Amino acid sequence: MERQYLLGNEAIAHAALEAGVDFVSGYPGTPSSEVIDVLRAQSERSYYVEWSVNEKVALENALAAAWCGVRALCTMKHVGLNVASDPLMTSAYTGVTGGFVIMSADDPFAHSSQNEQDTRCYAHFARLPCLDPASVQEAHDWLRDAFRLSEEFGLPVIFRPTTRICHSKGDVELGAVVPGQRKGEFHKDPRQYVVIPAHTRILHKKLNEKQPHIKKRLVELGYNRYEIRGKTAVIASGIGASYVEEILPAGISFMKIGAYPVDEDWLGDFVKKHEKVLVIEELAPEVEEKVRQVAGIVPVFGKKNGYAPYEGELSPPLVAAIMVRAGIPSENPFPAVVPEQNLPVRPPILCAGCLHRASFYAIKKIFKDAIYPSDIGCYTLGLQLGVVDTTICMGASITVASGIAHSGEPRDVVCTIGDATFLHTGIQGLMNAVYNGANITVVILDNRITAMTGHQPNPDTGMTAWGIETVPVSLDAICRACGVTFVETVDPFDIAGTVNILSEAKKRHGVKVVIAKQMCVIMARRAGVKRKRYMVDTEQCTGCGTCVRFGCPAIEFIEEKARITDLCSGCSVCAQLCPAGAIGREGSK
Amino acid sequence: MTGSFDILIVGIGGQGTILASNILGKACLLEGRHVKGAETHGMAQRGGSVESHIRIDGQFGPLIVPGWADLLISFDLLEALRYSHYLKRGGKMVVNKHLVLPTSVFTQKIAAPTEDEIIAKLKSYDLCLLDADAIAAEAGSVLAQNVVMLGAAAGSMPLSPDSLVAAVRSLVPPKTIEVNTKAFEMGRAFGTQC
Numbered sequence A: 001m002e003r004q005y006l007l008g009n010e011a012i013a014h015a016a017l018e019a020g021v022d023f024v025s026g027y028p029g030t031p032s033s034e035v036i037d038v039l040r041a042q043s044e045r046s047y048y049v050e051w052s053v054n055e056k057v058a059l060e061n062a063l064a065a066a067w068c069g070v071r072a073l074c075t076m077k078h079v080g081l082n083v084a085s086d087p088l089m090t091s092a093y094t095g096v097t098g099g100f101v102i103m104s105a106d107d108p109f110a111h112s113s114q115n116e117q118d119t120r121c122y123a124h125f126a127r128l129p130c131l132d133p134a135s136v137q138e139a140h141d142w143l144r145d146a147f148r149l150s151e152e153f154g155l156p157v158i159f160r161p162t163t164r165i166c167h168s169k170g171d172v173e174l175g176a177v178v179p180g181q182r183k184g185e186f187h188k189d190p191r192q193y194v195v196i197p198a199h200t201r202i203l204h205k206k207l208n209e210k211q212p213h214i215k216k217r218l219v220e221l222g223y224n225r226y227e228i229r230g231k232t233a234v235i236a237s238g239i240g241a242s243y244v245e246e247i248l249p250a251g252i253s254f255m256k257i258g259a260y261p262v263d264e265d266w267l268g269d270f271v272k273k274h275e276k277v278l279v280i281e282e283l284a285p286e287v288e289e290k291v292r293q294v295a296g297i298v299p300v301f302g303k304k305n306g307y308a309p310y311e312g313e314l315s316p317p318l319v320a321a322i323m324v325r326a327g328i329p330s331e332n333p334f335p336a337v338v339p340e341q342n343l344p345v346r347p348p349i350l351c352a353g354c355l356h357r358a359s360f361y362a363i364k365k366i367f368k369d370a371i372y373p374s375d376i377g378c379y380t381l382g383l384q385l386g387v388v389d390t391t392i393c394m395g396a397s398i399t400v401a402s403g404i405a406h407s408g409e410p411r412d413v414v415c416t417i418g419d420a421t422f423l424h425t426g427i428q429g430l431m432n433a434v435y436n437g438a439n440i441t442v443v444i445l446d447n448r449i450t451a452m453t454g455h456q457p458n459p460d461t462g463m464t465a466w467g468i469e470t471v472p473v474s475l476d477a478i479c480r481a482c483g484v485t486f487v488e489t490v491d492p493f494d495i496a497g498t499v500n501i502l503s504e505a506k507k508r509h510g511v512k513v514v515i516a517k518q519m520c521v522i523m524a525r526r527a528g529v530k531r532k533r534y535m536v537d538t539e540q541c542t543g544c545g546t547c548v549r550f551g552c553p554a555i556e557f558i559e560e561k562a563r564i565t566d567l568c569s570g571c572s573v574c575a576q577l578c579p580a581g582a583i584g585r586e587g588s589k
Numbered sequence B: 001m002t003g004s005f006d007i008l009i010v011g012i013g014g015q016g017t018i019l020a021s022n023i024l025g026k027a028c029l030l031e032g033r034h035v036k037g038a039e040t041h042g043m044a045q046r047g048g049s050v051e052s053h054i055r056i057d058g059q060f061g062p063l064i065v066p067g068w069a070d071l072l073i074s075f076d077l078l079e080a081l082r083y084s085h086y087l088k089r090g091g092k093m094v095v096n097k098h099l100v101l102p103t104s105v106f107t108q109k110i111a112a113p114t115e116d117e118i119i120a121k122l123k124s125y126d127l128c129l130l131d132a133d134a135i136a137a138e139a140g141s142v143l144a145q146n147v148v149m150l151g152a153a154a155g156s157m158p159l160s161p162d163s164l165v166a167a168v169r170s171l172v173p174p175k176t177i178e179v180n181t182k183a184f185e186m187g188r189a190f191g192t193q194c
Helices: A009-018 A034-040 A054-068 A078-083 A086-096 A121-127 A136-153 A197-220 A238-249 A264-271 A286-294 A316-325 A356-368 A378-386 A396-404 A419-435 A475-481 A496-505 A520-526 A575-579 B016-028 B077-082 B103-107 B113-121 B133-140 B140-156 B163-169 B175-191
Strands: A002-007 A023-026 A048-050 A070-075 A101-105 A157-159 A168-174 A224-227 A230-239 A253-257 A276-280 A412-418 A440-446 A487-488 A511-517 A534-536 A556-558 A563-564 A581-586 B005-012 B037-041 B047-058 B071-076 B088-096 B128-130
Touching: A002 A009, A002 B016, A002 B037, A002 B128, A009 A034, A009 A136, A023 A054, A034 A070, A054 A086, A070 A078, A078 A086, A078 A121, A086 A197, A086 A412, A086 A440, A101 A136, A101 A224, A101 A575, A101 B088, A121 A157, A121 A286, A121 A440, A136 A157, A136 A168, A136 A197, A136 A224, A168 B016, A197 A224, A197 A264, A230 A238, A230 A286, A238 A253, A238 A276, A238 A316, A253 A264, A264 A286, A264 B163, A276 A286, A276 B005, A356 A378, A356 A412, A356 A440, A356 A496, A356 A511, A356 A575, A378 A412, A396 A412, A396 A419, A412 A419, A419 A440, A419 A475, A419 A511, A419 B037, A440 A496, A475 A487, A487 A496, A496 A511, A496 A575, A534 A563, A534 B077, A534 B113, A556 A581, A556 B103, A575 A581, B005 B016, B005 B077, B016 B037, B016 B047, B016 B140, B016 B163, B037 B077, B071 B077, B071 B140, B077 B088, B088 B140, B113 B128, B113 B163, B128 B140, B133 B140, B133 B175, B140 B163, B140 B175
Parallel strands: A023 A048, A023 A070, A070 A101, A101 A157, A230 A253, A230 A276, A412 A440, A440 A511, A487 A511, B005 B071, B071 B088, B088 B128
Antiparallel strands: A002 A168, A168 B037, A224 A253, A534 A581, A556 A563, B005 B047, B037 B047
8 A cells, every 4th residue: 555645637547557447448638638648658558548539439449348348447528428428328228247437527617628517417317327536535446446336237337526636636545556357258148239129128127227226335335425413414525525524513414425326215314314404516406406306394405596506616615605605604714805906817828839820820811801610629729819719519610610601601611620629520520511512611720639638649640549650640631531622731830831722722612621730839849849949139120019919928029029038939930920020040140 | 724734836837836736745745644735737738827736734625715825835926916815814925036927918918017016015925035047047957946936935834844855856857856956955045034
């Protein structure tokens, strides 16, 4: 046994090693990505690991491995589970023989997500067991347990940490790593694995018959527990339970829900021993609805009567405020403090020397009055440059562009999508756009890596999750195979060349694809690419602001003159833009 | 709150707040103490404002409550002011005398306080202001400025300098152990004077 200070996701990855995991797949997404990043970086591996092209692919791969009797882990963020929801729903019917854990990391407050959906609702919907840890130690212990539970129930188990688990840290007691030793073996059983109507009707019944036993076991095993200390009770789940435990006054009963489905009889017994119950949980009222079902005349306080919010994340002061509102305790221990007002915000921004900024500049120059659907990646930050009009979910730039174009909107429609996102769910939209004759320009922002989530390789990188070289997919060939005839690859750092190709695309009708290809600046630095920095000749600088408006974080504007800081990575774009010719490469004059 | 000593480290993505947090966590382990933390990952790495919460002897949640931090370590002047409300009355503030203005200040011509205006406001706290970049350069590498900051704050933490040095030595890249040890000691020497 060893104690380490670890990130939640590092502890989760270690727990998978302790469980002797045999098969790992997933798609990167904040806050889930570090689990596979840790597993793929291990020097000794007794398991298979892959970054899949999307979550549906990842889940189906891992499900099949678990059908073969090995222990499989599949990781994604909450919205990834939407993509994987088709196999998820029916995997509950087929069940598994090897332990199968689906980690879907939720993001209350949408720190880096497009919505605040709650994975517990999927567990409820699919009738699958779900574990909801309240601390890094619990995340570690329960991920390890989840494989055993999956084998005991013969079902996939959903593991649902949130951002404040995945990206929080703690001193964690670790166990010994167990090398995965199982070899997959598929036992043919069409009644289990071929879900034709005659089979699936029976499988559905079997799934429902498992539920009462699962509920009892989750209480027996201590995932759901309580202590009676008085006539008022607080019921809490997830990280909310940690916040409650820190401030709960003496004499208040406490129930902690860590696993679903919740046993209604057990819950009802507890609730009915109290005169008042408050429910504290993030996002959907999953626990509260169950409590209300069994509460009878006991008053329940929670989201449904306005005591707690449906949105955002909890925090100790918010939990204290909810408790005060509900009459427990008498005083808020955290008086409000006021932050300093009117400070300039510092949001994340595209890096100095990012290829996307150059591509966006060229797009805006040629398509001045256009609609710009975009997608999910670093380049969503193009919003700050006025070149992102829509973002809804992975792969939706090309489809949204088609829909807008077919709606009769007269302006040009130019959409942007990254290489990984294009391969994730973009191709179908492109094929559809060509098939149905849309008039759009698609710019694939190709930096050859999945950058935003921490530089995971994808089929465009030419490298697997293990770092083994593989054949890179040809974006050009994919686009041509979809029927696109105008497919041009440009270097976005060559502004004139990029502008030229875009203006050519603008003249033509139909689906045009421009692939703006250049290495991610962070990857270039790691690969040892060295470009000389640029500097401003203050004598020649007229202070016109052209370079400043380009929006590069390496360019400052002090006393009516531009200045380039040491953040410069030498992309040269500002020098190409400067109308006074005042920007030059360091040491060139 | 519950007896934890709460430290908030803030800065700009890329300045090394995560390594600083790991060093403090490791020092806690060396002393056999519980520790909890939370930090910013993902998009906010792209030059955004970042925060790292560390709760020495923490046993519950990872988040520090605004108004309850015992110590604020900031790698940037503007970020120190942005997070100053986290500090409790009488709390200590250790700040790098270094100001990076957000790009929006230039692109959208947003008003920003000057260095002097920020420092004047920070002086209402128990402030230790230092030029960590210069001290780090003197120690051998500007990259060690995060370790200089920890050194300067060391006297205000309930952790022994020995554990902190051991934690620094075990977590920095092997080639930089001596430079970082020196950076820590120089920061610590500065910290004892302010």
